[in-house]
Amino acid sequence: MDYHSPASFTEASALAAATTGVTRFLAGGTDVLVQLRSDMVTPDLLIDIKKIDGVSDITRTSDGGWTLGVAVTGAEMSEHGELGRDWPGIVEAMDLIGSTQVQGRATLVGNLCNGSPAADSVPAMIAAGVTVSVTGPDGERTVPVKDIPTGPGRTSLAKGEVISAVNIPPRGPNGGDAYLRFIPRTEMDIAVVGCGISLRVDGDTVSEARVSLGAVAPTVLLVEECAKAIIGTALDDAALDALAAAASAACNPIDDKRGTIAFRTEVAGVLAKRAAKIAYARAKGEQA
Amino acid sequence: MALDDQKSVFKFVGTRPDRPDGLDKVTGRAKFGADVSAAGMLHGAILRSPHAHARIVKIDASKAQAHPDVKAVVTRADFSDKVPFKPGLAGEFWNVLENVMAGDKALYDGHAVAAVAATSALAARDALKLIEVDYEVLPHVTDVDKAMAADAPVIREGAADYSVPEGLHPNVVRYHESGHGDVEAGFGEADLVVEDSFTTEATHQGYIEPHACLAQLGADGKGELWCTTQGHWIAQKTCAALLGIETAQLRVTASEIGGGFGGKTTVFIEPVALALSRKANRPVKIVMSRSEVFRATGPTSSASMDVKIGMKKDGSITAAQGIFRLQGGAFPGAPGDMTAMCAFAPYNLTNVRQVGYDVMANRPKQAAYRAPGAPMGAFAVESVLDELCNQLGLDPVEVRLKNAAHDGSKASYGPTYDQIGLVKTLEEAKAHPHYAAPLKPGQGRGISCGFWFNHGGETSVSLALSEDGSAQLMVGTPDIGGSRASMALMAAEVLGIPYENIRVTVADTATLGYNDVSHGSRVTYASGLATIKAARHAVERLCARAAAKWGIPEDAVKWEDGCAVPSGPNAGDFDPLPLADITANMGATGGPISGHFEATPEGAGVSFGTHIVDAEVDPETGKTAITRYTVIQDAGKAIHPAYVEGQYQGGAAQGIGWALNEEYIYGEDGRLQNSIFLDYRIPVASDLPMIDTVIVEVPNPGHPFGVRGVGETGIVPPLAAIANAVSNAAGVRMRDLPMSPPRILAALKARDG
Numbered sequence A: 001m002d003y004h005s006p007a008s009f010t011e012a013s014a015l016a017a018a019t020t021g022v023t024r025f026l027a028g029g030t031d032v033l034v035q036l037r038s039d040m041v042t043p044d045l046l047i048d049i050k051k052i053d054g055v056s057d058i059t060r061t062s063d064g065g066w067t068l069g070v071a072v073t074g075a076e077m078s079e080h081g082e083l084g085r086d087w088p089g090i091v092e093a094m095d096l097i098g099s100t101q102v103q104g105r106a107t108l109v110g111n112l113c114n115g116s117p118a119a120d121s122v123p124a125m126i127a128a129g130v131t132v133s134v135t136g137p138d139g140e141r142t143v144p145v146k147d148i149p150t151g152p153g154r155t156s157l158a159k160g161e162v163i164s165a166v167n168i169p170p171r172g173p174n175g176g177d178a179y180l181r182f183i184p185r186t187e188m189d190i191a192v193v194g195c196g197i198s199l200r201v202d203g204d205t206v207s208e209a210r211v212s213l214g215a216v217a218p219t220v221l222l223v224e225e226c227a228k229a230i231i232g233t234a235l236d237d238a239a240l241d242a243l244a245a246a247a248s249a250a251c252n253p254i255d256d257k258r259g260t261i262a263f264r265t266e267v268a269g270v271l272a273k274r275a276a277k278i279a280y281a282r283a284k285g286e287q288a
Numbered sequence B: 001m002a003l004d005d006q007k008s009v010f011k012f013v014g015t016r017p018d019r020p021d022g023l024d025k026v027t028g029r030a031k032f033g034a035d036v037s038a039a040g041m042l043h044g045a046i047l048r049s050p051h052a053h054a055r056i057v058k059i060d061a062s063k064a065q066a067h068p069d070v071k072a073v074v075t076r077a078d079f080s081d082k083v084p085f086k087p088g089l090a091g092e093f094w095n096v097l098e099n100v101m102a103g104d105k106a107l108y109d110g111h112a113v114a115a116v117a118a119t120s121a122l123a124a125r126d127a128l129k130l131i132e133v134d135y136e137v138l139p140h141v142t143d144v145d146k147a148m149a150a151d152a153p154v155i156r157e158g159a160a161d162y163s164v165p166e167g168l169h170p171n172v173v174r175y176h177e178s179g180h181g182d183v184e185a186g187f188g189e190a191d192l193v194v195e196d197s198f199t200t201e202a203t204h205q206g207y208i209e210p211h212a213c214l215a216q217l218g219a220d221g222k223g224e225l226w227c228t229t230q231g232h233w234i235a236q237k238t239c240a241a242l243l244g245i246e247t248a249q250l251r252v253t254a255s256e257i258g259g260g261f262g263g264k265t266t267v268f269i270e271p272v273a274l275a276l277s278r279k280a281n282r283p284v285k286i287v288m289s290r291s292e293v294f295r296a297t298g299p300t301s302s303a304s305m306d307v308k309i310g311m312k313k314d315g316s317i318t319a320a321q322g323i324f325r326l327q328g329g330a331f332p333g334a335p336g337d338m339t340a341m342c343a344f345a346p347y348n349l350t351n352v353r354q355v356g357y358d359v360m361a362n363r364p365k366q367a368a369y370r371a372p373g374a375p376m377g378a379f380a381v382e383s384v385l386d387e388l389c390n391q392l393g394l395d396p397v398e399v400r401l402k403n404a405a406h407d408g409s410k411a412s413y414g415p416t417y418d419q420i421g422l423v424k425t426l427e428e429a430k431a432h433p434h435y436a437a438p439l440k441p442g443q444g445r446g447i448s449c450g451f452w453f454n455h456g457g458e459t460s461v462s463l464a465l466s467e468d469g470s471a472q473l474m475v476g477t478p479d480i481g482g483s484r485a486s487m488a489l490m491a492a493e494v495l496g497i498p499y500e501n502i503r504v505t506v507a508d509t510a511t512l513g514y515n516d517v518s519h520g521s522r523v524t525y526a527s528g529l530a531t532i533k534a535a536r537h538a539v540e541r542l543c544a545r546a547a548a549k550w551g552i553p554e555d556a557v558k559w560e561d562g563c564a565v566p567s568g569p570n571a572g573d574f575d576p577l578p579l580a581d582i583t584a585n586m587g588a589t590g591g592p593i594s595g596h597f598e599a600t601p602e603g604a605g606v607s608f609g610t611h612i613v614d615a616e617v618d619p620e621t622g623k624t625a626i627t628r629y630t631v632i633q634d635a636g637k638a639i640h641p642a643y644v645e646g647q648y649q650g651g652a653a654q655g656i657g658w659a660l661n662e663e664y665i666y667g668e669d670g671r672l673q674n675s676i677f678l679d680y681r682i683p684v685a686s687d688l689p690m691i692d693t694v695i696v697e698v699p700n701p702g703h704p705f706g707v708r709g710v711g712e713t714g715i716v717p718p719l720a721a722i723a724n725a726v727s728n729a730a731g732v733r734m735r736d737l738p739m740s741p742p743r744i745l746a747a748l749k750a751r752d753g
């Protein structure tokens, strides 16, 4: 196994492009090292991206959005007051990952690129309309988070491509987001269902919404029908029921050791309702 | 029968000093199984079957053997061929041998088929990939009911012992039936009969420390073994048999132990490490991964049960019957007999009948797990009792009190109870503020009683006094629950010297006589009894020295508050002679002073508990929160109350896991799906409420201070108490464990049509 710690994303990309073996980027390592130790994946090339300038920065952009370096940890996000005031849903989703120890290492991009349909931060990022900057052999491109996962453990990144930044849009006025997951315990577990919702209100009426579901299909879903069910409503019971029905209808889950098809389908609707209420209260400034 | 020297007023016993091993443990100085190394040490790794059931056609290890880092490869051929196969548990050494290294067939996913020793742990792991095994995959079965069905694949012909009636499937290897009275007549007298079926899934003991050992065995047949174990003498005896060496030539030292709960009462990797060491002529260390722990050690049995109970309108039980089928992996040993015997033991019944089956399936060999077999039976029986109470509109504590076994009751499993504490635990439950506390909407309350036999076992203890008046105590039972503190307290009580002046050591197999495993809740009882007797032996010798000094007869001297004193005014007028004054010149007055005791004490004293649980069920997701938990249990006499409470709380915590989320999940292919803590859902700290405890003390007549073991009873009631709480909260009877959210949600949906 070769270990490299390049000084730039271009160099990281070139290293990854030049190899024929199994490559892993090393961000927090909370997936990579676990897979290595348990003999699941033994990379031939390990590219540590934590030595690249700026990878731990959280920066406000000129338009009021945010740029996060790819090595920013969950703990750094939780401790950053302003980011959490703008995007409490993204921050709480990331904060659900693992334990205090894991929080000190784990990153958004690692969570995304590990490719798990149950990754907690991904529905929150998709709901928020987050994009990532990708550096590759052919230069840089910007990709919506929703287009990165292509299946369990798989991403749309081409050989030699590395994510170089996370771009969170400006929150703007009267917006709120939330993320909820279902686990049978209270912590240290993997989502059986996850739901991220971001919305904007105009008075009492939902004017914009994005609803994303995790762990109910091979990839995290952005569910248009869910958004339609609540846009133009004051999130009354009928709208919530329509939201739940749309969420359940969008599910294409599996029966496995973590949950059954029937359970995931049902609980997706329950979580969608509960997350929508929180996001709505946040948008109206009623709840942090 | 009461001991005539039983004591009831104490100076040290009943206090809560810090444990002697505490500082070592919080500073990381304590040496656990994986914490030792030896010069020239190799690392062992074990190749495990990926199949649930397969004939091993051929093992080709030539590539591994040729690797420069590999120093030895072993297969079954490297173990003794003189271990006899016998049916049932008569051939337990053979069963263990077959488990630690497969013979002709791999019997479960994770079964060891070969092992290597190499110069590093990584090299050993990689070398396993060089071993080629040809398997002929066979049909498998992992479910207990399916394993008993006519078309089930036969795991091993001839494994059934004499107890099994004609006509049962060869996978049924032991059978138990007991009871008294006429159950059919009893059901006829009932106003209501409830009959229901229940299942529980296998759970793992879940100790935090994986199995680990360091072994050395030379061509001269002499060996040393360091390992994490609940019993190093059984490890010594078993390893010696499996390797064909003499028992006394293998010296075994028990490390500090990071949990066992019954799962470390046998051997897994130790014989393999010894075999590798003998072949490589170097010390070999093996440390299991968590996945290996799940796949190839423990777990407890899974169960399928039918229970029928008849009750009159006033709550009196007219008859009770249970059929308990336990699956214990591909070997005899599932404790169906224990389940049957414990199931109705809390109740004073005129008509009772119980049947237990020990059934083999393609799963790892079950190992003891706190009160092995009892929790499952209690779950079924106490669920039916709860249902009867609900349907007849009776209070669950009153009904249990009405039927409770008491001193002199004939137990459901045969004997007549001596002095027992069940009624006292129920009275405490009734009086506890928890029982009267109002429940919020969505919450339910559950009650359950539980019983465990407790055990004595072979025990040997030695106590040696030092010149400065301190004492060293050698016990042979690994400390799995603070027992060194309890031993020191009991020795201090007899010797009359401070707790801090006594150092307790878990001696190795070369230093002390045979000691049974730390199991059966026996340590504080049996090693405690032996400690008291060994200390009394030393006291006799101290008194003799004082008598000699004073020139009076030995029986004219007694021991009081750490001093020899004349036994009465007629004995003469001498100042009290403190222990340290006697030991100061013991070399000149007759030599070192020690005390010893060896026996197999028989008066362990059964133990009962009653648990009260509140649960809240989220009707939309089926998720359960345990909101309040109270454990009430008879300890006989709590030597160190904090560690007694710890046992009670631990039983409740493990029971919460077993009841709600823990389970062995097998795929269609017979492979274990969740061999990591991520997916094997043991409770985390935030899942648990504060667990309240009440220690009842009804002295055990069979122990000098009245001790009853407390380690196991605490896990008997939780499954049932939690199931009753959840069923009452959800408004639907939960009959299958674990009560995971998908199961509860499905039950709620089924209830609502």
Ligand SMILES: Cc1cc2nc3c(=O)[nH]c(=O)nc-3n(C[C@H](O)[C@H](O)[C@H](O)COP(=O)(O)OP(=O)(O)OC[C@H]3O[C@@H](n4cnc5c(N)ncnc54)[C@H](O)[C@@H]3O)c2cc1C
Binding pocket: A023, A024, A025, A026, A027, A028, A029, A030, A031, A032, A033, A034, A049, A070, A096, A097, A098, A099, A102, A105, A106, A107, A108, A109, A110, A111, A112, A113, A114, A118, A119, A120, A121, A161, A162, A163, A164, A188, A189, A190, A191
């Ligand atoms: C105890 C424990 C608990 C956990 N709990 C949860 C949980 O509750 N929820 C959850 O979702 N996850 C959980 N995880 C998984 C893991 O912590 C998260 O997925 C985490 O966000 C991964 O981030 P990382 O920085 O550690 O990734 P790494 O392990 O460093 O990398 C993960 C993957 O991302 C790729 N990668 C990393 N950086 C880049 C980049 N810049 N460009 C392209 N590819 C990249 C790597 O090649 C690798 O394939 C848990 C893990 C552990 C050990």
